[in-house]
Amino acid sequence: LARISARTHEFAHAVMHTSGQAFMMAFQAGGPHAQDRGLEAVAYAYAEQTRTPSGRAGWSKPQGKRDPLELSKEFTPVGRGVALVIGCNTFPTWNGYPGLFASLATGNPVLVKPHPRAVLPLALTVRIAREVLAETGFDPNLVALAVERPGEGVAKTLAVRPEVRIIDYTGSTAFGDWLEANARQAQVYTEKAGVNTVVVDSTDDYKGMLGNLAFSLSLYSGQMCTTPQNLLIPRDGITTDQGPKSYDEVTADLAAAVGGLLGDDARANGLLGALVNPDVKARLEAAADLGEVALASREVVNPDFPDAVVRTPVIVKLDGAKPEAQDAYFSECFGPVSFAVAVDSTAEALELLRRTVREKGAMTVGAYTTSEEVERAVEEVCLEESAQLSLNLTGGVYVNQTAAFSDFHGSGGNPAANAALCDGAFVSNRFRVVEVRRQA
Incomplete structure (x- = not known):
């Protein structure tokens, strides 16, 4: 060593x-x-x-x-x-x-x-x-x-x-x-592989939440086993420090946060890197047909490596109640693809989280909430299904990062590992x- x-x-x-x-x-x-x-x-x-x-x-x-x-x-x-x-x-x-x-x-x-x-x-x-x-x-x-x-x-x-x-x-x-x-x-x-999920219930730092999620979705073009894929958002919206935000507003604001983060090509190249193989590129291109595109992927040119295939993430809006949508978000789509899934309530989001971890596995779970009751409920799901949980990350620590001697990467207790x-x-x-x- x-x-x-x-x-x-x-x-x-x-x-x-x-x-x-x-x-x-x-x-x-x-x-x-x-x-x-x-x-x-x-x-x-x-x-x-x-x-x-x-x-x-x-x-x-x-x-x-x-x-x-x-x-x-x-x-x-x-x-x-x-x-x-x-x-x-x-x-x-x-x-x-x-x-x-x-x-x-x-x-x-x-x-x-x-x-x-x-x-x-x-x-x-x-x-x-x-x-x-x-x-x-x-x-x-x-x-x-x-x-x-x-x-x-x-x-x-x-x-x-x-x-x-x-x-x-x-x-x-x-x-x-x-x-x-x-x-x-x-x-x-x-x-x-697993289907990493973030439950969005409420937040007291809306800007911080959006910035943290934007970075998590962008880092290494989403090609980390810990990158969030499914963002479960109540269709009636969430409460924030900036007032109530509807599902459409949350999704649009997240798309804007990703777009702002990656708007400068030099910074985008420093965060994204290149797509690791043609299969990732194919999944990215196919994702746009799965639902309404909240944020389209764009090509980024790297002047140092002009042949590198660099793409920004795509965010697709899905109705969690529709069977065809379930086929999309209930399987792993490895790469810079995430789904903003509209659910009827936070309680439904938690049941969907439980089912996802139990059947598909998850390397990471994230949640945003100002409610102690919801926080305890999310913890209970993750304890019962053996999933590593990150709560209310709004600063410089991200759900897809783990540190040796301090964090466990995976749990060994669900199908992801x-x-x-x-x-x-x-x-x-x-x-x-x-x-x-x-x-x-």
Whole structure:
């Protein structure tokens, strides 16, 4: 991790050119924030392995007049076997490092399979790991790289090999579900997809709410697993510090906030980055046909990278009661697409939130309310459905950001992910404690 940190600028450029992130985001998320996540995994691994005393321990059982029974016991943490890290295109280091370092720190060799579109950041990581291993007297093949061309399906082949006992995966729900169903010989940790939702009930900082949501929808062109997709807004409107606001006013004002944030192309390029693949572009273009467009997407030219595909977000208005609208907002639309969903009441919004998290999963949930009763109700839903909740964010912290050593990324308790980055459960099943008993 120290060697990687010393080359942070190189990693930042590698992440930028493979993921489409703007440079400052690639520098932060691909550099120190990813390294934080790796170090956090090491810390959790150390804590879990030292929960049972290491070395030898004496054991004695009194037997009355006879000599006591005495044993010497030794406890050793032992890794499960080969770990496979299946990298993602959008955040190759941030999502890759927790599993990589958790497996290494618990005694498992690691095979790194990068996404075909984002090989370089993880290839650099593997090179550094092999150099450190060799210098410290270990076999450098404890960490190795497995690359593939698009469509070759190497991950599917490797995942069911009997030697592979741990799998870390970030990506689509379809392949994550396949791994969980078919890689039965391995402990599988997946971060898949969810439908992130924001409940808008009321606010005492209307301008702050709009600005916060606008930034959250725009950051990295909405290509974060934590980006809000569904904004549930009562069709009769909400109360604010600027007076009552109708559903149409809230939607129009949010569109104006996004438009103002991204009106300058230089600032837009710094926030948006580029679309990571053609599928995102296709979803963005198709979204306009799903309902009434409150904010149209526009093309942004990046003078430094004229071939980059840069687009601003689209916001589509949907009537939550219509079946055709439900088909749209009840499935993930990864990319710079969000739906302003009109609902009959906040109570209906909460029921829709519960159903969404339970059936589709969510990496993040947001809510805006000035009501203690509504706040408690939102909390109750998130506690029961295991969803990470952010309340009334109006400043410089956003629902799609999490910090190592401070926030849990995902919960492992809903369909969006079966693990959290990072907690004890993320590392404790990567090893077993083997006991040796000797007659004292």
